[in-house]
Amino acid sequence: MTRADAGAPAAGAARPPRLSTLDRYLPVWIGLAMAAGLLLGRWIPGLQAGLDAMAVGGISVPIAVGLLVMMYPVLAKVRYDRLGSVTRDRRLLASSLALNWVAGPALMFVLAWTLLPDLPEFRTGLIIVGLARCIAMVVIWNDLACGDREAAAVLVALNSLFQVAAFGALGWFYLELLPGWLGLDTGGIDVSAWEIAAMVAVFLGIPLLAGFLTRILGERARGRSWYEGRFLPRIGPLALYGLLFTIVVLFALQGEAITARPLDVARIALPLLAYFVLMWGMSMLVGRGIRLSYERSTTLAFTAAGNNFELAIAVAIGVFGVTSGQALAGVVGPLIEVPVLVGLVYVSLWARRYFTPRSGAPDPA
Numbered sequence: 001m002t003r004a005d006a007g008a009p010a011a012g013a014a015r016p017p018r019l020s021t022l023d024r025y026l027p028v029w030i031g032l033a034m035a036a037g038l039l040l041g042r043w044i045p046g047l048q049a050g051l052d053a054m055a056v057g058g059i060s061v062p063i064a065v066g067l068l069v070m071m072y073p074v075l076a077k078v079r080y081d082r083l084g085s086v087t088r089d090r091r092l093l094a095s096s097l098a099l100n101w102v103a104g105p106a107l108m109f110v111l112a113w114t115l116l117p118d119l120p121e122f123r124t125g126l127i128i129v130g131l132a133r134c135i136a137m138v139v140i141w142n143d144l145a146c147g148d149r150e151a152a153a154v155l156v157a158l159n160s161l162f163q164v165a166a167f168g169a170l171g172w173f174y175l176e177l178l179p180g181w182l183g184l185d186t187g188g189i190d191v192s193a194w195e196i197a198a199m200v201a202v203f204l205g206i207p208l209l210a211g212f213l214t215r216i217l218g219e220r221a222r223g224r225s226w227y228e229g230r231f232l233p234r235i236g237p238l239a240l241y242g243l244l245f246t247i248v249v250l251f252a253l254q255g256e257a258i259t260a261r262p263l264d265v266a267r268i269a270l271p272l273l274a275y276f277v278l279m280w281g282m283s284m285l286v287g288r289g290i291r292l293s294y295e296r297s298t299t300l301a302f303t304a305a306g307n308n309f310e311l312a313i314a315v316a317i318g319v320f321g322v323t324s325g326q327a328l329a330g331v332v333g334p335l336i337e338v339p340v341l342v343g344l345v346y347v348s349l350w351a352r353r354y355f356t357p358r359s360g361a362p363d364p365a
Helices: 026-043 047-053 061-077 080-087 090-115 120-131 138-144 149-182 193-222 224-235 237-260 262-289 294-305 309-320 325-354
Strands: none
Touching: 026 237, 026 325, 061 149, 061 193, 061 224, 061 237, 061 309, 080 193, 090 120, 090 149, 090 262, 090 294, 120 149, 120 262, 120 309, 120 325, 138 149, 138 294, 138 325, 149 193, 149 294, 149 309, 193 224, 193 309, 237 309, 237 325, 262 294, 262 325, 294 325, 309 325
16 A cells, blocks of 8 residues: 555565655545545535446446556565565465465454444445455565565465455355354345456456566566666555545545444444454464564564455445445555554564564664
Protein backbone atom coordinates (compact mmCIF):
# COMPACT_ATOMS: atom_id res chain seq x y z
CA MET A 1 0.00 0.00 0.00
CA THR A 2 2.85 2.30 0.75
CA ARG A 3 6.37 2.94 -0.35
CA ALA A 4 9.19 0.69 0.83
CA ASP A 5 12.80 1.00 -0.20
CA ALA A 6 12.84 -2.07 -2.39
CA GLY A 7 16.34 -1.41 -3.61
CA ALA A 8 18.06 -1.24 -0.22
CA PRO A 9 20.40 -3.99 0.99
CA ALA A 10 18.95 -7.03 2.66
CA ALA A 11 18.44 -7.10 6.39
CA GLY A 12 21.70 -7.66 8.14
CA ALA A 13 23.66 -5.40 5.74
CA ALA A 14 22.33 -1.97 6.66
CA ARG A 15 19.87 -0.22 8.92
CA PRO A 16 16.34 -0.38 7.52
CA PRO A 17 14.93 2.89 6.09
CA ARG A 18 12.74 5.19 8.08
CA LEU A 19 9.18 5.77 6.98
CA SER A 20 8.66 8.71 4.65
CA THR A 21 6.33 11.52 5.68
CA LEU A 22 3.71 10.08 3.35
CA ASP A 23 3.90 6.67 5.02
CA ARG A 24 4.38 7.90 8.59
CA TYR A 25 0.99 9.58 8.63
CA LEU A 26 -0.87 6.80 6.84
CA PRO A 27 -3.51 6.47 9.61
CA VAL A 28 -4.15 10.23 9.26
CA TRP A 29 -4.58 10.01 5.48
CA ILE A 30 -6.95 7.06 5.85
CA GLY A 31 -8.97 8.94 8.46
CA LEU A 32 -9.16 12.02 6.25
CA ALA A 33 -10.19 9.88 3.27
CA MET A 34 -12.97 8.31 5.32
CA ALA A 35 -14.18 11.75 6.49
CA ALA A 36 -14.03 13.11 2.95
CA GLY A 37 -16.05 10.15 1.69
CA LEU A 38 -18.72 10.66 4.33
CA LEU A 39 -19.00 14.35 3.47
CA LEU A 40 -19.18 13.67 -0.27
CA GLY A 41 -21.88 11.10 0.33
CA ARG A 42 -23.96 13.81 2.01
CA TRP A 43 -23.16 16.60 -0.44
CA ILE A 44 -23.63 14.55 -3.65
CA PRO A 45 -26.77 12.44 -3.25
CA GLY A 46 -26.60 11.21 -6.86
CA LEU A 47 -23.08 9.83 -6.50
CA GLN A 48 -24.15 6.19 -6.29
CA ALA A 49 -26.33 6.52 -9.41
CA GLY A 50 -23.39 8.04 -11.24
CA LEU A 51 -21.08 5.19 -10.28
CA ASP A 52 -23.72 2.62 -11.18
CA ALA A 53 -23.84 4.13 -14.66
CA MET A 54 -20.11 3.42 -15.02
CA ALA A 55 -20.34 -0.25 -14.04
CA VAL A 56 -19.28 -3.29 -16.03
CA GLY A 57 -20.42 -6.70 -14.83
CA GLY A 58 -21.69 -5.17 -11.59
CA ILE A 59 -18.32 -3.55 -10.76
CA SER A 60 -17.87 0.23 -10.76
CA VAL A 61 -15.13 1.12 -13.23
CA PRO A 62 -13.70 3.99 -11.09
CA ILE A 63 -13.45 1.70 -8.06
CA ALA A 64 -11.94 -1.09 -10.15
CA VAL A 65 -9.29 1.30 -11.46
CA GLY A 66 -8.50 2.43 -7.92
CA LEU A 67 -8.11 -1.15 -6.71
CA LEU A 68 -5.84 -2.16 -9.60
CA VAL A 69 -3.67 0.94 -9.16
CA MET A 70 -3.42 0.07 -5.46
CA MET A 71 -2.18 -3.47 -6.11
CA TYR A 72 0.26 -2.95 -8.99
CA PRO A 73 3.18 -1.08 -7.34
CA VAL A 74 3.51 -3.59 -4.50
CA LEU A 75 3.64 -6.56 -6.88
CA ALA A 76 6.15 -4.75 -9.09
CA LYS A 77 8.51 -4.61 -6.06
CA VAL A 78 8.74 -8.38 -5.58
CA ARG A 79 12.00 -9.99 -6.69
CA TYR A 80 10.55 -12.94 -8.52
CA ASP A 81 13.99 -14.39 -9.31
CA ARG A 82 14.86 -14.80 -5.62
CA LEU A 83 12.30 -17.42 -4.66
CA GLY A 84 14.97 -20.08 -4.23
CA SER A 85 16.99 -18.00 -1.76
CA VAL A 86 14.51 -18.60 1.05
CA THR A 87 12.56 -21.67 -0.05
CA ARG A 88 15.52 -23.79 1.07
CA ASP A 89 14.59 -22.84 4.63
CA ARG A 90 11.85 -25.43 4.93
CA ARG A 91 11.03 -24.55 8.52
CA LEU A 92 10.22 -20.97 7.54
CA LEU A 93 8.33 -21.97 4.41
CA ALA A 94 6.22 -24.68 6.07
CA SER A 95 5.45 -22.46 9.06
CA SER A 96 4.41 -19.56 6.82
CA LEU A 97 2.11 -21.69 4.70
CA ALA A 98 0.51 -23.27 7.78
CA LEU A 99 0.00 -19.96 9.56
CA ASN A 100 -1.24 -18.07 6.51
CA TRP A 101 -3.47 -20.64 4.90
CA VAL A 102 -4.61 -22.83 7.81
CA ALA A 103 -4.38 -20.94 11.10
CA GLY A 104 -5.23 -17.45 9.83
CA PRO A 105 -8.49 -18.20 7.99
CA ALA A 106 -9.59 -20.59 10.75
CA LEU A 107 -8.93 -18.02 13.49
CA MET A 108 -10.86 -15.30 11.65
CA PHE A 109 -13.73 -17.73 11.06
CA VAL A 110 -13.94 -18.46 14.80
CA LEU A 111 -13.67 -14.79 15.80
CA ALA A 112 -16.24 -13.66 13.24
CA TRP A 113 -18.83 -16.25 14.26
CA THR A 114 -18.13 -15.75 17.98
CA LEU A 115 -18.24 -11.94 18.04
CA LEU A 116 -20.63 -11.20 15.16
CA PRO A 117 -23.21 -14.00 15.25
CA ASP A 118 -26.07 -11.56 14.52
CA LEU A 119 -24.36 -9.55 11.75
CA PRO A 120 -24.01 -11.92 8.79
CA GLU A 121 -22.80 -9.33 6.28
CA PHE A 122 -20.01 -8.03 8.51
CA ARG A 123 -19.16 -11.58 9.54
CA THR A 124 -18.79 -12.64 5.92
CA GLY A 125 -16.68 -9.57 5.17
CA LEU A 126 -14.31 -10.43 8.02
CA ILE A 127 -13.99 -14.03 6.86
CA ILE A 128 -13.02 -12.72 3.41
CA VAL A 129 -10.45 -10.48 5.09
CA GLY A 130 -9.04 -13.53 6.88
CA LEU A 131 -8.60 -15.31 3.54
CA ALA A 132 -6.71 -12.40 1.95
CA ARG A 133 -3.13 -12.81 3.11
CA CYS A 134 -0.91 -9.74 3.32
CA ILE A 135 1.21 -8.97 0.25
CA ALA A 136 1.80 -5.24 0.68
CA MET A 137 2.26 -3.32 3.92
CA VAL A 138 4.11 -6.24 5.51
CA VAL A 139 7.26 -5.00 3.75
CA ILE A 140 7.16 -1.80 5.82
CA TRP A 141 6.43 -3.46 9.17
CA ASN A 142 9.16 -6.01 8.47
CA ASP A 143 11.73 -3.30 7.71
CA LEU A 144 10.88 -1.25 10.78
CA ALA A 145 11.20 -4.33 12.99
CA CYS A 146 14.59 -5.26 11.45
CA GLY A 147 13.23 -8.41 9.86
CA ASP A 148 14.69 -10.39 6.97
CA ARG A 149 13.79 -8.38 3.87
CA GLU A 150 14.66 -11.11 1.37
CA ALA A 151 12.56 -13.63 3.26
CA ALA A 152 9.68 -11.14 3.31
CA ALA A 153 9.91 -10.70 -0.46
CA VAL A 154 9.80 -14.46 -1.00
CA LEU A 155 6.85 -15.00 1.35
CA VAL A 156 5.00 -12.10 -0.28
CA ALA A 157 5.55 -13.66 -3.71
CA LEU A 158 4.38 -17.08 -2.49
CA ASN A 159 1.30 -15.58 -0.88
CA SER A 160 0.53 -13.73 -4.10
CA LEU A 161 0.73 -16.91 -6.17
CA PHE A 162 -1.12 -19.02 -3.61
CA GLN A 163 -3.99 -16.54 -3.40
CA VAL A 164 -4.66 -16.87 -7.12
CA ALA A 165 -4.89 -20.65 -6.77
CA ALA A 166 -6.58 -21.08 -3.38
CA PHE A 167 -8.64 -18.03 -2.48
CA GLY A 168 -11.80 -19.07 -4.31
CA ALA A 169 -11.81 -22.62 -2.93
CA LEU A 170 -11.15 -21.43 0.63
CA GLY A 171 -13.90 -18.82 0.30
CA TRP A 172 -16.39 -21.53 -0.64
CA PHE A 173 -15.16 -23.75 2.21
CA TYR A 174 -15.40 -21.13 4.98
CA LEU A 175 -18.52 -19.33 3.74
CA GLU A 176 -20.64 -22.27 2.64
CA LEU A 177 -19.32 -25.77 3.30
CA LEU A 178 -17.99 -25.45 6.87
CA PRO A 179 -20.99 -23.47 8.23
CA GLY A 180 -23.25 -26.11 6.70
CA TRP A 181 -21.32 -28.92 8.38
CA LEU A 182 -21.50 -27.12 11.73
CA GLY A 183 -25.20 -26.32 11.35
CA LEU A 184 -24.62 -22.55 11.44
CA ASP A 185 -27.14 -20.10 10.01
CA THR A 186 -25.39 -18.11 7.26
CA GLY A 187 -28.14 -15.52 7.20
CA GLY A 188 -29.27 -16.42 3.70
CA ILE A 189 -25.95 -15.40 2.12
CA ASP A 190 -25.25 -17.29 -1.08
CA VAL A 191 -21.60 -17.29 -2.16
CA SER A 192 -20.36 -18.57 -5.49
CA ALA A 193 -16.84 -20.00 -5.48
CA TRP A 194 -16.61 -19.15 -9.18
CA GLU A 195 -17.51 -15.50 -8.53
CA ILE A 196 -14.84 -15.23 -5.85
CA ALA A 197 -12.27 -16.96 -8.07
CA ALA A 198 -13.13 -14.58 -10.91
CA MET A 199 -12.66 -11.53 -8.69
CA VAL A 200 -9.31 -12.87 -7.47
CA ALA A 201 -8.19 -13.59 -11.03
CA VAL A 202 -9.04 -10.03 -12.07
CA PHE A 203 -7.94 -8.02 -9.05
CA LEU A 204 -4.89 -10.10 -8.14
CA GLY A 205 -4.05 -11.88 -11.39
CA ILE A 206 -3.92 -8.74 -13.53
CA PRO A 207 -1.68 -6.66 -11.23
CA LEU A 208 0.45 -9.74 -10.47
CA LEU A 209 1.08 -10.30 -14.17
CA ALA A 210 1.68 -6.59 -14.70
CA GLY A 211 4.13 -6.42 -11.79
CA PHE A 212 6.01 -9.51 -12.97
CA LEU A 213 6.31 -8.25 -16.56
CA THR A 214 7.29 -4.77 -15.39
CA ARG A 215 10.19 -6.13 -13.35
CA ILE A 216 11.36 -8.53 -16.04
CA LEU A 217 11.21 -5.98 -18.86
CA GLY A 218 12.45 -3.08 -16.74
CA GLU A 219 15.51 -4.92 -15.47
CA ARG A 220 16.22 -6.29 -18.93
CA ALA A 221 16.09 -2.79 -20.44
CA ARG A 222 17.81 -0.66 -17.77
CA GLY A 223 19.15 -3.01 -15.08
CA ARG A 224 18.13 -3.74 -11.48
CA SER A 225 19.84 -0.67 -10.02
CA TRP A 226 17.77 1.66 -12.19
CA TYR A 227 14.60 -0.36 -11.69
CA GLU A 228 14.80 -0.44 -7.88
CA GLY A 229 16.57 2.88 -7.36
CA ARG A 230 14.66 5.04 -9.83
CA PHE A 231 11.53 3.35 -11.16
CA LEU A 232 10.05 1.77 -8.02
CA PRO A 233 10.25 4.97 -5.91
CA ARG A 234 8.32 6.77 -8.65
CA ILE A 235 5.44 4.30 -8.84
CA GLY A 236 5.37 3.42 -5.11
CA PRO A 237 3.04 6.28 -4.03
CA LEU A 238 0.43 5.12 -6.55
CA ALA A 239 -0.52 2.30 -4.15
CA LEU A 240 -1.42 4.76 -1.40
CA TYR A 241 -3.23 7.08 -3.81
CA GLY A 242 -5.25 4.15 -5.14
CA LEU A 243 -6.12 3.06 -1.60
CA LEU A 244 -7.20 6.55 -0.53
CA PHE A 245 -9.26 7.08 -3.69
CA THR A 246 -11.02 3.76 -3.13
CA ILE A 247 -11.72 4.58 0.53
CA VAL A 248 -13.17 7.98 -0.38
CA VAL A 249 -15.58 6.43 -2.88
CA LEU A 250 -16.50 3.51 -0.63
CA PHE A 251 -17.22 5.73 2.35
CA ALA A 252 -19.23 8.11 0.17
CA LEU A 253 -21.43 5.16 -0.72
CA GLN A 254 -21.36 3.67 2.79
CA GLY A 255 -21.98 6.95 4.63
CA GLU A 256 -25.59 6.25 5.53
CA ALA A 257 -24.80 2.77 6.90
CA ILE A 258 -21.88 4.10 8.95
CA THR A 259 -23.78 6.97 10.53
CA ALA A 260 -26.92 4.91 11.08
CA ARG A 261 -25.15 1.90 12.69
CA PRO A 262 -22.03 3.22 14.50
CA LEU A 263 -22.13 0.48 17.15
CA ASP A 264 -22.20 -2.23 14.49
CA VAL A 265 -19.20 -0.65 12.78
CA ALA A 266 -17.39 -0.50 16.12
CA ARG A 267 -18.05 -4.22 16.56
CA ILE A 268 -16.10 -4.92 13.36
CA ALA A 269 -13.00 -3.55 15.06
CA LEU A 270 -13.03 -6.02 17.97
CA PRO A 271 -12.43 -9.27 16.02
CA LEU A 272 -9.88 -7.47 13.83
CA LEU A 273 -7.92 -6.31 16.87
CA ALA A 274 -8.00 -9.79 18.41
CA TYR A 275 -6.97 -11.35 15.11
CA PHE A 276 -3.88 -9.17 14.59
CA VAL A 277 -2.58 -9.63 18.12
CA LEU A 278 -3.22 -13.38 18.27
CA MET A 279 -1.75 -14.12 14.84
CA TRP A 280 1.36 -12.05 15.49
CA GLY A 281 1.96 -13.51 18.94
CA MET A 282 1.38 -17.09 17.82
CA SER A 283 3.71 -16.66 14.84
CA MET A 284 6.53 -15.20 16.92
CA LEU A 285 6.25 -18.11 19.34
CA VAL A 286 6.31 -20.58 16.44
CA GLY A 287 9.41 -18.92 15.02
CA ARG A 288 11.22 -19.09 18.35
CA GLY A 289 10.00 -22.64 18.93
CA ILE A 290 11.47 -23.93 15.65
CA ARG A 291 14.69 -21.94 16.29
CA LEU A 292 14.39 -19.39 13.52
CA SER A 293 16.49 -16.25 13.89
CA TYR A 294 14.83 -13.10 15.20
CA GLU A 295 14.89 -11.64 11.69
CA ARG A 296 13.03 -14.54 10.12
CA SER A 297 10.69 -14.97 13.08
CA THR A 298 9.70 -11.32 12.72
CA THR A 299 9.13 -11.75 9.00
CA LEU A 300 7.03 -14.84 9.71
CA ALA A 301 4.95 -12.95 12.29
CA PHE A 302 4.15 -9.90 10.18
CA THR A 303 3.41 -11.85 7.00
CA ALA A 304 0.99 -13.99 9.02
CA ALA A 305 -0.65 -11.16 10.98
CA GLY A 306 -1.21 -8.71 8.13
CA ASN A 307 -4.01 -8.98 5.61
CA ASN A 308 -4.49 -7.92 2.01
CA PHE A 309 -7.39 -5.52 2.43
CA GLU A 310 -7.10 -4.43 -1.19
CA LEU A 311 -8.04 -7.90 -2.35
CA ALA A 312 -10.69 -8.34 0.35
CA ILE A 313 -12.34 -5.05 -0.65
CA ALA A 314 -12.17 -5.97 -4.34
CA VAL A 315 -13.77 -9.39 -3.76
CA ALA A 316 -16.46 -7.96 -1.46
CA ILE A 317 -17.36 -5.28 -4.01
CA GLY A 318 -17.36 -7.70 -6.92
CA VAL A 319 -19.43 -10.40 -5.23
CA PHE A 320 -21.71 -8.48 -2.84
CA GLY A 321 -21.78 -4.90 -4.17
CA VAL A 322 -20.16 -1.60 -3.34
CA THR A 323 -22.69 -0.66 -0.63
CA SER A 324 -22.70 -4.06 1.08
CA GLY A 325 -21.80 -4.73 4.69
CA GLN A 326 -19.08 -7.07 3.41
CA ALA A 327 -17.39 -4.16 1.62
CA LEU A 328 -17.70 -2.00 4.73
CA ALA A 329 -15.95 -4.65 6.83
CA GLY A 330 -13.06 -4.60 4.37
CA VAL A 331 -12.87 -0.81 4.41
CA VAL A 332 -12.69 -0.67 8.22
CA GLY A 333 -9.79 -3.15 8.15
CA PRO A 334 -6.88 -0.83 7.25
CA LEU A 335 -7.93 1.69 9.87
CA ILE A 336 -7.46 -0.98 12.55
CA GLU A 337 -4.45 -2.74 11.02
CA VAL A 338 -2.18 0.29 10.69
CA PRO A 339 -1.98 1.42 14.35
CA VAL A 340 -2.06 -2.13 15.72
CA LEU A 341 0.82 -3.41 13.59
CA VAL A 342 2.84 -0.23 14.16
CA GLY A 343 2.54 -0.98 17.87
CA LEU A 344 3.61 -4.58 17.25
CA VAL A 345 6.77 -3.30 15.56
CA TYR A 346 7.85 -1.88 18.93
CA VAL A 347 6.87 -5.10 20.68
CA SER A 348 9.00 -7.02 18.17
CA LEU A 349 12.05 -4.88 18.87
CA TRP A 350 11.57 -5.38 22.60
CA ALA A 351 11.21 -9.16 22.14
CA ARG A 352 14.47 -9.39 20.19
CA ARG A 353 16.36 -10.03 23.44
CA TYR A 354 14.74 -13.47 23.63
CA PHE A 355 16.21 -14.61 20.30
CA THR A 356 19.74 -15.60 19.40
CA PRO A 357 21.11 -12.63 17.44
CA ARG A 358 22.13 -13.22 13.84
CA SER A 359 25.66 -12.23 12.92
CA GLY A 360 25.80 -8.75 11.40
CA ALA A 361 22.19 -7.89 12.17
CA PRO A 362 21.49 -4.15 12.59
CA ASP A 363 20.91 -2.70 16.02
CA PRO A 364 17.19 -1.80 16.29
CA ALA A 365 17.74 1.48 18.08
